[in-house]
Amino acid sequence: MGKPKAILSICAHWYADGTYIQSAEKPRQIYDMYGFPDELYEVQYPVSGNRDLTMDVLNLLGDKVSINDTWGIDHGTWTVLVHMFPKADIPVVQLSVNRRLAEEECYNLGKELAPLREKGYLIFASGNVVHNLRAVEFDNPIETPSADAFDEFIKEAVLARNDEAFIMTHIKMQIMQCPPKTTSSLCCTPLAPLKKKRLWYTITSVTLAPCP
Numbered sequence: 001m002g003k004p005k006a007i008l009s010i011c012a013h014w015y016a017d018g019t020y021i022q023s024a025e026k027p028r029q030i031y032d033m034y035g036f037p038d039e040l041y042e043v044q045y046p047v048s049g050n051r052d053l054t055m056d057v058l059n060l061l062g063d064k065v066s067i068n069d070t071w072g073i074d075h076g077t078w079t080v081l082v083h084m085f086p087k088a089d090i091p092v093v094q095l096s097v098n099r100r101l102a103e104e105e106c107y108n109l110g111k112e113l114a115p116l117r118e119k120g121y122l123i124f125a126s127g128n129v130v131h132n133l134r135a136v137e138f139d140n141p142i143e144t145p146s147a148d149a150f151d152e153f154i155k156e157a158v159l160a161r162n163d164e165a166f167i168m169t170h171i172k173m174q175i176m177q178c179p180p181k182t183t184s185s186l187c188c189t190p191l192a193p194l195k196k197k198r199l200w201y202t203i204t205s206v207t208l209a210p211c212p
Helices: 038-042 051-064 075-084 103-119 145-159 163-167 169-176 183-188
Strands: 006-016 092-098 121-126 200-202 206-209
Touching: 006 051, 006 075, 051 092, 051 103, 075 092, 075 121, 103 121, 103 163, 145 163
Parallel strands: 006 092, 006 121
Antiparallel strands: 121 206, 200 206
């Protein structure tokens, strides 16, 4: 897919009361996770920010977005990018997930961001389709049926480009009695009405919209 000139990361771990974009020249790395091996907290991913990308997002979203540098590059972003781009030589800017947006508003926000791809940016969204830690069955040796069924539903909808299914997922969850999904799965899947051959989906972990 070529090397992007910068990465816009939309991660479920920056779950905020508004839509925010970072502008820091050197965003700090955040270790916003608990109970993992010490080695994980020693991983360094010192990426730079990218002012051009920040300004492009501001221009595309207008008054729907504002600059906020209280956050940084969190583990939902760097734990994946450290494997994709281990040299940390591609600038990264994070965009928050706005908890106040409805499903269709998330979808429309994604469509507004789609032109970034034509400028050579990678739109990267990180978040599990099903991620409800309060409902984890730690003693269950197999998948939880409702979570597994919902994951399969999302996968089929992605492959079929059934965008309406994503907008109506709250109804599907009620029918299937599934654990709530992360909002990021709503934000990342419809980033553009794209041709199938130009999409790369890994359903249960991360969704990528590659640059041309």
